[in-house]
Amino acid sequence: MAIAYVYDGTLYLAVTRRCTLACTFCPKVHGRWVVAGNDMSHDREPTVDELLAAARALMPSVPSKRAAFVGLGEPTMCLDVLVPVGRALRAEGFHVRLVTDGLANLRAGADVTAQLEGAVDEVSVSLNAPDGETYARVCPSKYGAAAHEAVCAFVGAVKPHVPSVLASVVTAPGVDVEATRVLAKHLGVPLRERPYFDPRLGEPHESR
Ligand code: SF4
Numbered sequence: 047m048a049i050a051y052v053y054d055g056t057l058y059l060a061v062t063r064r065c066t067l068a069c070t071f072c073p074k075v076h077g078r079w080v081v082a083g084n085d086m087s088h089d090r091e092p093t094v095d096e097l098l099a100a101a102r103a104l105m106p107s108v109p110s111k112r113a114a115f116v117g118l119g120e121p122t123m124c125l126d127v128l129v130p131v132g133r134a135l136r137a138e139g140f141h142v143r144l145v146t147d148g149l150a151n152l153r154a155g156a157d158v159t160a161q162l163e164g165a166v167d168e169v170s171v172s173l174n175a176p177d178g179e180t181y182a183r184v185c186p187s188k189y190g191a192a193a194h195e196a197v198c199a200f201v202g203a204v205k206p207h208v209p210s211v212l213a214s215v216v217t218a219p220g221v222d223v224e225a226t227r228v229l230a231k232h233l234g235v236p237l238r239e240r241p242y243f244d245p246r247l248g249e250p251h252e253s254r
Pocket of ligand 1: 064065066067068069071072073074075117118119120147
């Protein structure tokens with residue numbers, strides 16, 4: 047079971063399999079835990095030392111020196127691991143990207159974005175919808191439609207702390223991608239489209 051793996055020239059790090067959301071397009075939600083040939087179903091979250099050891103073992107395979115914290119699982123649920131590992135990788139010359147649901151502040155009930163300063167170079171926030179209703183349908187959680195507003199607020203909150211922030215949208219059925227692009231523009235970040243795959247059939251990478 048993998049806590050780190052290399053895919054398409056990037057070192058991917060998995061700090062947890064827990065999530066705030068249950069996205070309809072996520073293979074995990076449909077019982078599929080294999081990503082790029084790696085079994086991500088481990089339920090024990092790695093320590094800083096374990097994750098760094100796994101990362102260092104793979105570094106010779108990553109000449110591009112690009113790393114990413116990504117699911118299956120929401121990395122910011124384990125900031126105590128993400129932050130020191132991100133800082134260590136950056137100190138070794140890696141460009142570190144974080145793919146996040148943008149709900150860390152809502153979960154914490156406080157602004158935790160300053161913790162990311164120095165730990166990541168780029169944050170990709172999964173916006174995934176132009177409005178709260180669509181978001182709650184595509185990315186359901188206990189927060190309902192209010193979660194979308196929190197994601198938008200997170201985009202603004204994290205900007206002062208990391209060099210680069212962007213938003214992403216999965217082109218899932220029923221999602222108005224162009225309206226999501228307008229929202230991203232309003233938030234002052236570029237929007238990256240992620241193609242939708244039927245989560246019951248394949249194992250898309252970075253699906254959110
Ligand atoms: S797409 Fe990401 S945030 Fe959504 S349920 Fe899957 S791992 Fe969690």
